[in-house]
C-alpha cells in the first residue's frame with residue numbers, strides 16, 4: 001500500500017481517488033474550494049458528477065495542502081490547468097526532494113506557452129515530474145469501465161512505479177519516455193474536440209467528424225513533432241486515442257461546449273451551461289501561439305480561435321476550412 005495525495009477534488013481527481021483507493025492505497029484528496037469539500041463529504045454515495053460511483057470511506061478529504069503533500073509516495077496534480085502554477089507554488093515548500101508528482105491536468109499555460117509538467121517543474125524543481133493521459137473519461141473510470149492510459153516519466157523506474165500503483169484489471173497503464181508528446185496530445189485534442197462539437201451542433205455528419213479528427217491529429221502531430229514529441233505518441237493513447245474519445249463521447253465537456261457554440265451559444269452562455277472546466281477554451285490561444293512560434297499550419301486551431309474570441313460564426317469557420325487552397329494530403333508524400 002502506498003500513500004497518495006491528490007491535488008484537485010474535481011471530477012478527475014475524485015475518479016482517480018476512487019481508483020487508487022480500490023487498488024488498496026491510502027488516498028488524501030485535497031481541494032482549495034470549501035464548497036467542493038463539503039459537497040463531496042455530504043454525497044459520498046451519490047456523487048453529482050460521477051453518477052453510479054461511490055467515494056470510499058477511507059478517502060480523506062482535506063482543505064489542508066500540507067496534509068495532502070507531506071509523507072506521500074505519489075502526488076497527483078488534478079486541478080484545472082489555469083490553477084496548476086498557483087497550486088504548485090503553494091505546495092512547493094511541503095514537497096521533499098525527489099517527490100514523484102504525476103500531472104493529469106490537460107493544458108498549456110497561456111503567457112509562457114509551457115506544458116503543465118514544465119510549469120510544475122518551474123515551481124517545484126526538487127520534484128520528479130511525470131504525466132499521465134489517454135482516453136479516460138472520469139465517469140467511466142469511476143464505474144470500473146475498462147480504460148487504458150499512458151504514463152510518461154523521465155526514468156523507466158519512475159514510470160514502472162506509477163504503472164504498478166495505478167494499474168488494475170480494468171485500468172491498463174502503458175509507459176513511455178515521451179513526456180512532451182503525451183502532454184501536447186492531451187492539451188491540443190481538447191481544441192479539436194471543440195470543433196467536433198461544433199460539427200454536431202451545426203448538424204453535419206459522420207463524414208465531417210471523421211475528416212475533422214483525421215486532419216486534427218495531422219495538426220497536433222505537426223506541432224508536436226516540431227516541439228520534440230514522437231510520431232508514435234500521436235498515433236497512440238494520448239494522441240488519436242484521446243482525440244477519438246473526446247470528439248465522440250457524450251461525457252466530453254469540450255465536445256458539449258462545441259455543440260452549444262454550433263447551436264449559437266456565446267462563450268459566456270457555454271460556461272454557464274457546462275459547469276466543469278472546458279480546457280479547449282483555456283488552451284486555444286496558446287495552441288495558436290505555438291503554431292505561430294514553430295511555424296506550423298494549424299487551420300482548425302486558427303478557425304476555433306476566430307470563433308471563440310473574434311466573433312466569427314461557426315458556420316463561416318466550417319465553410320472557410322472547406323474552401324482552403326487545394327493541397328496534397330501530406331507534404332512528406334510528394335511525387336519524386
Ligand SMILES: NC(=O)C1=CN([C@@H]2O[C@H](COP(=O)(O)OP(=O)(O)OC[C@H]3O[C@@H](n4cnc5c(N)ncnc54)[C@H](O)[C@@H]3O)[C@@H](O)[C@H]2O)C=CC1
Pocket residue numbers: 007008009010011012013031032033036049078079080081083087104105106107136137138139275276277279
Ligand atoms: N473529467 C475527466 O474525465 C478528465 C479530466 N482530465 C483533466 O483533469 C483536469 C481537471 O478536470 P476535472 O476534474 O474534470 O474538472 P472539474 O471542473 O470537475 O474540476 C476542476 C478542478 O479544478 C480545481 N480548482 C478550481 N479552482 C481552483 C483554484 N482556484 N485553485 C486550485 N484548484 C482549483 C477544483 O478543485 C477541481 O479539482 C482538467 O485539466 C481535465 O482536462 C483528464 C482526464 C479525464
Ligand SMILES: O=C(CO)COP(=O)(O)O
Pocket residue numbers: 106134135136137138193242245246251252253254255277278279
Ligand atoms: O480528457 C478527457 C478524456 O480523456 C476529458 O475530456 P473533456 O474535458 O472534454 O470531458
